Amino acid sequence: xxxxxxxxxxxxxRRGMDHDYYPYSNFFERKPLQWFNAKKLLIWPVISLEYFxxxxxxxxxxxxxxxxxxxxxYRHYTAREYGTxxxxxxxxxxxxxxxxxxxxATNSVIAERYPELIADxxxxxxxxxxxxTDMNGTIAGGMDEADExxxxxxxxxxxxxxxxxxxRGWLSIARSQSFNTAKLLTxxxxxxxxxxxNDELPYTFQTQAGPISNLPLNHxxxxxxxxxxQQQSVDSYAQQMTDAADWLLGEADKFGxxxxxxxxxxxxxxxxYRISAFEKLIADFADRPDIGFARGDTIIDSWSGQ
Numbered sequence: 001x002x003x004x005x006x007x008x009x010x011x012x013x014r015r016g017m018d019h020d021y022y023p024y025s026n027f028f029e030r031k032p033l034q035w036f037n038a039k040k041l042l043i044w045p046v047i048s049l050e051y052f053x054x055x056x057x058x059x060x061x062x063x064x065x066x067x068x069x070x071x072x073x074y075r076h077y078t079a080r081e082y083g084t085x086x087x088x089x090x091x092x093x094x095x096x097x098x099x100x101x102x103x104x105a106t107n108s109v110i111a112e113r114y115p116e117l118i119a120d121x122x123x124x125x126x127x128x129x130x131x132x133t134d135m136n137g138t139i140a141g142g143m144d145e146a147d148e149x150x151x152x153x154x155x156x157x158x159x160x161x162x163x164x165x166x167x168r169g170w171l172s173i174a175r176s177q178s179f180n181t182a183k184l185l186t187x188x189x190x191x192x193x194x195x196x197x198n199d200e201l202p203y204t205f206q207t208q209a210g211p212i213s214n215l216p217l218n219h220x221x222x223x224x225x226x227x228x229x230q231q232q233s234v235d236s237y238a239q240q241m242t243d244a245a246d247w248l249l250g251e252a253d254k255f256g257x258x259x260x261x262x263x264x265x266x267x268x269x270x271x272x273y274r275i276s277a278f279e280k281l282i283a284d285f286a287d288r289p290d291i292g293f294a295r296g297d298t299i300i301d302s303w304s305g306q
Contacts, residue, residue, distance in 0.1 A: 020206065021182065021205050021206055021207070022203055022204060022205055022206060022214075025199075025203065027199070027200065027201075027255075028251075028255055030201075030255075030256075031256070031306070032255060032256025032257070033201065033256045033257035033302075033303065033306055034256065034257060034306065035257040035292065035294075035302060036292070036302060037292060038290075039257070039290060039291065039292035040249055040252035040253070040257060040258065040290040040291070041245060041248050041249050041252055041257070041258050041259070041260060041290060041291045041292070042257070042258075042259050042260070042291075042292050042293070042294045042299060043100075043245070043260050043262055043285055043291060043292070043293045043294070044102075044103065044215075044217075044259055044260065044261045044262065044293075044294055044295075044296060044299055045095065045100065045102035045103065045262040045264060045293065046102070046103045046104070046105055046129070046171070046194070046217055046261060046262065046263050046264065046296070047088065047091055047092075047102065047103070047104045047105065047264045047265075047266060048105050048131065048171070048263065048264070048265055048266075049083070049084065049088060049104050049105065049106045049107065049110050049117075049121075049131070049266065050065070050080070050083070050107050050110070050131070050134075050135050050265075051084070051107045051109040051110050051113065051134045051135060052065065052066055052067060052076075052077065052080045052134070052135045053067075053134055053135065053136050054067065054071065054072055054073065054077055055067070055071060056135075056136065057136040057138070060138055060139070060140035060141075060142065060143060061138055061140060061174075061176070062138075063135040063136070063138055063173045063174060064174055064224065065080065065135070065224070065228075065265075066135055079267055080267050081267075082266075082267045082270070082271075083265065083266030083267030083268075083270060084110065084114060084117065084266065086266075086270060087265075087266030087267050087268075087269070087270020087271065088117065088266040088270065089120075089270075090266075090270040090275045091264055091266055091269060091270050091275075091278075092120070092121070092124060092126075094275065094278060094279045094282050095124075095282065095293070096124060097279065097282070097283070098282055098283060098285075098286035098293070099286075100282070100286070100293035101124075101125045101126055101127070101293065101294070101295050101298075102126050102127070102293065102295060103126065103127045103128075103129050103169065103295050103296040103297075104121050104126055104127065104128055104129065105129040105130075105131035105169075105171040105194070106118070106121075106128050106129065106130070106131050106159065107131050107132060107133060107134045107135065107137070107155075108130070108131075108132070108133050108134075108154065108155040108156075108157075108158035108159050108162075109133055109134040109158075111158055111159055111161075111162035111163070112158060112162070115162060118162050118163060122163060126295065127168075127169070127295040127296060127297055128159055128163050128165075128167050129167055129168075129169035129170065129171050129194070129296060130152075130155045130156050130159055130167040130169065130170045130171070130190070131155070131170075131171045131172075131173070132151065132155050132172065132173050133151060133154050133155050133158070135173060137151050137155070137173060138172075138173045138174065138176060139151070139172050139173070139176055139177055139178055139181055140176050140177075140178060141178050141179060142178070143178050143180075145178075145180045145184070148178060148180055148181065148184060149184050149187075149188075152170075152181075152184050152185065152188055153188060156188055156189075156190070166189065167190070168190065168191040168192065168296075168297050168300075169190065169191065169192050169193070169194060169215070169296050169297065169300075170185050170190045170192070170193045170194065170195075171193070171194040171195065171217065172193075172195045175194070175195040175196075175197060175217065175219065176195070177195050181193075181195070182205055182207045182212055183207040183208050183209045184209075185212055186207045186209040186210050186211070186212045187209045190212065191212070191213060191297070191300060192212065192213040192214065192215045192296065192297075192300050193205070193212060193213075193214055193215070194214070194215050194216070194217040194296070195214070195217075196214045196216060197216050197217060197218055197219050198216060199214075199216045200216060200218070200248070200258065200259055200260075201216075201258070201259055201303065202214065202215045202216075202259075202299065202300055202303045202304075213300050213303075213304065215296050215299060215300060216261070217261045217263055218260075218261045218263065219263075221240060221241060221244060221260075221261070221262070221263070222263035222264075222265075223237060223263065223264050223265050223268045223269045224263075224265050224268060226240060227268055227269075227274075228268060234269075234273075234274040234277045234278065235277055237277075238277050238278070238280070238281040241260075241262065241281060242281070242284070244260055245260055245285065245291065248260055249290060249291070252290075259299060
């Protein structure tokens, strides 16, 4: 069967990328960055603090980690809730021990249901990034633009009410966007998003509403991907993070400052048989004079200033 001729009439089919959001950029030919305190590598920890409703929504898709078995799925529901009751505090404690300030990507329902948890995060000097409303608040192509705008505004408004400050950053569930997301985030006053994982430093993203920064949050090195999806051990996770840091430090000597995202899930990494290895990893990084920890907004401000 032959293809319909209209298949070849894609308006963006040309040399280069199939959009106008940003130009191609060779990672190794950019102006070298200089991080604060002479750090060569900044670790950017991001904890995904999520609320999974008992009944999952499959429109436009079911979020990773959502309920799987017949309703009521108490097994998965309570396993996820472990993250908000126990796991999050173990992770925050690990970073507190080394004096690191981090980003916490938060469903706005978390702020409404557990305000004391939000207060504890803020008291530690950490940053809140908007992470939709709850884990049914997914975004994908074909979503009605008005509905998506409402979802974004509900998340931002609820988090601003709970924290006293409008979040500067946005992380979509599963890093999934529609063709309207970046524009809607820009219109909502968001400074940066974390959904496009095609780089290891921030870059400027152009939309119809103006520019927004993208701070790439690596997927392959997330605890969900390594430990849950690939079924590897926490020791393997720690080794891969160390290998990545070592490689990036080698590049930094020649090409300037580098960044290493550290995407964490409280109900995965916060378990008692994993947290010791994780604390050791954090302590090892903190002991290295050329490595620092930074919140997402700190990285964006340092980068944009250069």
